[in-house]
Amino acid sequence: MATQENKNAAAEPASQAGSKSASQPPSAEGFVYLPLIAGWAIPGAGHFLLRKWVRGSLLAASILGMFVLGLRMQGSVHADAHNLLDLLGLIGDLGTGILYFVSRFLGLGAAQVQVTTADWGTRFIVVAGLLNVIAAVDAHNLRTGRKS
Amino acid sequence: MTYFPAVLFFALFASTVFGITQRETPARMIRYGVYCFTLFVGSAIALSWLMFLIAR
Numbered sequence: 001m002a003t004q005e006n007k008n009a010a011a012e013p014a015s016q017a018g019s020k021s022a023s024q025p026p027s028a029e030g031f032v033y034l035p036l037i038a039g040w041a042i043p044g045a046g047h048f049l050l051r052k053w054v055r056g057s058l059l060a061a062s063i064l065g066m067f068v069l070g071l072r073m074q075g076s077v078h079a080d081a082h083n084l085l086d087l088l089g090l091i092g093d094l095g096t097g098i099l100y101f102v103s104r105f106l107g108l109g110a111a112q113v114q115v116t117t118a119d120w121g122t123r124f125i126v127v128a129g130l131l132n133v134i135a136a137v138d139a140h141n142l143r144t145g146r147k148s
Numbered sequence: 149m150t151y152f153p154a155v156l157f158f159a160l161f162a163s164t165v166f167g168i169t170q171r172e173t174p175a176r177m178i179r180y181g182v183y184c185f186t187l188f189v190g191s192a193i194a195l196s197w198l199m200f201l202i203a204r
Contacts, residue, residue: 055168062161069157073149120154127158131165138169148172 035143039136041097046139059135066128067099070109075121077109089122095129159188 039046044060047053071077077100081087093100103109109125141147167181 058164062164066161134169135165
């Protein structure tokens, strides 16, 4: 009796694992870190790869909106780090992925500060990068099945 | 842009990302996003009044 129950208990997880792999979307195949890297490089792209169109669009709009508003407020994009605070800002800016490199290439966020809200703009750009990292990790969690 | 619209935009964008990434179902995402937005804006207003009263 007890042996039969043990057999059933052992067989149940195996059958659940089988049905889970069968119900996984096609995007779940391939390189497991692709949504993480894509989500970091292009805001929302990690969710787009997983066919989460609405979530990806909202994330992309939020992160892009915060980054653009930061630039519009004459916030600065960190180009190098002279002290610890600059280093933290640079790491935050790098979180925006391609937006950081495009803005550096175009010379955006490098102007002299002329308005009082420029400090806010700098924080907007840093926070946009941090939010993008959170979104990329969320895409990775969706890909690995840690989040549904 | 003045400070208050900046606060509203900051709260809106951050709450959207928090709601989507920290909850699993759409209903709970919206509820958590609204909760975060309220906390962001509410705490900004409360701290502004606190600083105003301290400066007087």
